[in-house]
Amino acid sequence: xxxxxxxxxxxxxxxxxxxLRLGHHITLFDEDRAYGDKAAxxxxxxxxxxFAELESAESSIFEQGNRSITLWPELLGQIGIxxxxxxxxxxxxxxxxxxxxxxxxxxxxxxxxxxxxxxQLLDKTGIMALEPDLAQHSKAFFIPQEGYxxxxxxxxxxxxxxxxxxxxxxxxxxxxxxxxxxSICHNGQTDTFDWVFDARGLGAQTQVENLRGxxxxxxxxxxxxxxxxxxxxxxxxxxKIYIVPRPHNRYIIGATEIESEDxxxxxxxxxLELLSAVYSMHSGFAxxxxxxxxxxxxxxxxxxxxxxxxxxxxxxxxxLYRHGYLLAPAVxxxxxxxxxxxxxxxRWIDSTLEEVGA
Amino acid sequence: MQVLETKNTTWQIGGKMLSSRLxxxxxxxxxxxxMEDAIKISGAQIVTxxxxxxxxxxxxxxxxxxxxxxxxxxxxPNTAGSHSAKEAIxxxxxxxxxxxxxxxxxxxxxxxYNLQPDPFETVKAAEVLINEGFxxxxxxxxxxxxxxxxxxxxxxxxMPWGSMIGSGKGLMNPDNLTAIRKQFPELKLIIDAGIGKPxxxxxxxxxxxxxxxxxxxxxxxxxxxxxxxxFKRAVEAGxxxxxxxxxxxxxxxxxxxxxxxxxxxxxxx
Numbered sequence: 001x002x003x004x005x006x007x008x009x010x011x012x013x014x015x016x017x018x019x020l021r022l023g024h025h026i027t028l029f030d031e032d033r034a035y036g037d038k039a040a041x042x043x044x045x046x047x048x049x050x051f052a053e054l055e056s057a058e059s060s061i062f063e064q065g066n067r068s069i070t071l072w073p074e075l076l077g078q079i080g081i082x083x084x085x086x087x088x089x090x091x092x093x094x095x096x097x098x099x100x101x102x103x104x105x106x107x108x109x110x111x112x113x114x115x116x117x118x119x120q121l122l123d124k125t126g127i128m129a130l131e132p133d134l135a136q137h138s139k140a141f142f143i144p145q146e147g148y149x150x151x152x153x154x155x156x157x158x159x160x161x162x163x164x165x166x167x168x169x170x171x172x173x174x175x176x177x178x179x180x181x182x183s184i185c186h187n188g189q190t191d192t193f194d195w196v197f198d199a200r201g202l203g204a205q206t207q208v209e210n211l212r213g214x215x216x217x218x219x220x221x222x223x224x225x226x227x228x229x230x231x232x233x234x235x236x237x238x239x240k241i242y243i244v245p246r247p248h249n250r251y252i253i254g255a256t257e258i259e260s261e262d263x264x265x266x267x268x269x270x271x272l273e274l275l276s277a278v279y280s281m282h283s284g285f286a287x288x289x290x291x292x293x294x295x296x297x298x299x300x301x302x303x304x305x306x307x308x309x310x311x312x313x314x315x316x317x318x319x320l321y322r323h324g325y326l327l328a329p330a331v332x333x334x335x336x337x338x339x340x341x342x343x344x345x346x347r348w349i350d351s352t353l354e355e356v357g358a
Numbered sequence: 359m360q361v362l363e364t365k366n367t368t369w370q371i372g373g374k375m376l377s378s379r380l381x382x383x384x385x386x387x388x389x390x391x392x393m394e395d396a397i398k399i400s401g402a403q404i405v406t407x408x409x410x411x412x413x414x415x416x417x418x419x420x421x422x423x424x425x426x427x428x429x430x431x432x433x434x435p436n437t438a439g440s441h442s443a444k445e446a447i448x449x450x451x452x453x454x455x456x457x458x459x460x461x462x463x464x465x466x467x468x469x470x471y472n473l474q475p476d477p478f479e480t481v482k483a484a485e486v487l488i489n490e491g492f493x494x495x496x497x498x499x500x501x502x503x504x505x506x507x508x509x510x511x512x513x514x515x516x517m518p519w520g521s522m523i524g525s526g527k528g529l530m531n532p533d534n535l536t537a538i539r540k541q542f543p544e545l546k547l548i549i550d551a552g553i554g555k556p557x558x559x560x561x562x563x564x565x566x567x568x569x570x571x572x573x574x575x576x577x578x579x580x581x582x583x584x585x586x587x588x589f590k591r592a593v594e595a596g597x598x599x600x601x602x603x604x605x606x607x608x609x610x611x612x613x614x615x616x617x618x619x620x621x622x623x624x625x626x627x
Binding site for chain 1: 388389391392394418419420421422423425471524578580
């Protein structure tokens with residue numbers, strides 16, 4: 001089958017990797033260059049926070065998140081970077097004056113999923129054993145199931161993998177005007193396919209109703225004095241700050257959440273909030289170097305839940321909001337099962353039958 | 359069945375006739391869809407929206423504001439995040455442009471952590487804004503003298519706190535709130551901040567306050583939509599109770615020895 005995919009961000013790539021495994025030919029269109037950084041998936045910290053994200057999300061995120069956690073190792077193995085997947089658990093803490101936030105957090109989780117009972121309460125000794133650098137805190141939660149995907153490594157490696165794959169044609173810097181049933185109109189020209197996927201994120205705004213952008217700002221810090229090996233969140237009455245480790249003492253610090261489609265550089269207010277919070281977590285961040293300040297917009301629907309829209313020869317996936325890496329593999333799997341795979345059952349079924357017949 | 363109607367089914371604030379006495383915030387909901395549902399079920403006819411935090415990049419589209427506007431209820435923009443009269447005034451002017459209203463919830467913060475209002479800067483800003491034709495809804499503490507100063511500069515509405523923003527502790531000092539009510543029978547008084555549960559809202563209305571403004575108590579509830587419904591009823595109950603006239607408390611002596619089982623005529627023997 002020849003399949004067209006509009007949007008080579010996180011969803012477009014996860015789709016492509018899935019469809020390649022089924023033996024299809026893919027043509028990708030994206031407004032950015034293959035190694036560009038416009039996609040929200042390039043800005044993401046890549047947290048697989050099945051529980052922690054539940055605090056302000058619907059319970060459906062929990063099942064999809066858990067499903068994704070089982071799917072990521074295979075996807076990352078497919079492009080040769082199994083090390084981009086880390087599942088060593090995550091830490092949730094707060095300053096002593098904000099311990100009330102920890103109570104609220106755990107109460108909310110417990111009201112949403114029964115599995116929240118698996119979350120462990122750590123005292124100073126417990127924190128010391130897992131993350132000695134955070135031992136100034138005397139209370140934290142440990143969520144063993146959580147982890148992260150090195151989002152930037154995934155984006156970079158998947159670019160290389162897909163660009164060199166014989167079954168992939170990638171139209172870079174290509175403006176998609178519309179995505180219709182079985183066709184993609186780009187730069188004024190219309191190409192037809194056996195099936196098309198619209199995975200353009202905010203780029204699909206003219207064709208997906210009620211899709212909005214939510215501004216987010218993150219720092220990349222190089223902090224040789226800091227050794228934190230697990231995603232760590234600090235709860236605060238007004239901000240929710242996370243620290244997500246990358247190799248070589250790099251940390252992604254995020255993220256603001258502002259209801260605006262503004263992609264202009266980070267504001268002073270946001271930078272003060274993020275940096276003072278991270279410094280209060282670990283004084284070793286004082287001498288960190290700011291490697292990058294990034295602003296982007298998350299595509300979100302009104303209910304902040306993913307959208308899967310199916311019609312004849314067309315599937316639209318959008319609105320992964322702040323849960324891109326947490327949800328993409330599961331949402332893509334679900335979208336394929338409901339639409340494309342129903343119309344075109346996997347080829348291996350035929351070949352198995354042939355083998356049996358032979 | 360006879361349906362009881364409140365004596366005063368509509369009331370007036372800032373030049374508008376309204377029937378709901380619940381003012382609702384638009385922050386902290388799990389999603390805009392939940393916010394919409396919660397606001398609808400609350401019956402609130404005034405929604406507050408924060409301008410400062412969301413205003414980076416004036417040119418950018420702001421779908422969230424479009425959602426707020428599409429609710430077709432009165433929008434009360436606030437100056438949350440302002441730390442001086444000057445900042446608050448700038449934000450108020452911006453809000454007038456964005457939402458086409460002269461209403462402004464004046465909020466000048468004096469303490470970064472507690473978000474306690476700065477009464478000095480609030481009075482200063484209120485005076486300037488009233489002169490510019492704004493209908494000022496000032497967020498203040500339960501201090502009677504601050505309330506007087508705000509009334510002196512022309513505020514027709516006062517919004518004293520129940521307790522600190524987001525604390526959910528309810529009415530920390532009902533006596534002060536009652537004193538403000540008694541002092542200013544002609545002003546519209548709204549309890550703003552500190553409400554944690556529906557009974558707090560009822561209590562505020564029983565004190566004779568004209569309305570209650572809250573956000574976290576609904577948005578952070580495990581089921582914001584149900585909680586919005588609960589607050590709708592709580593505010594109505596409190597108002598109805600106030601209008602019905604609460605019975606006078608009786609100063610019975612509290613016995614120092616247990617009197618359970620004592621026939622009542624013996625108690626006075």
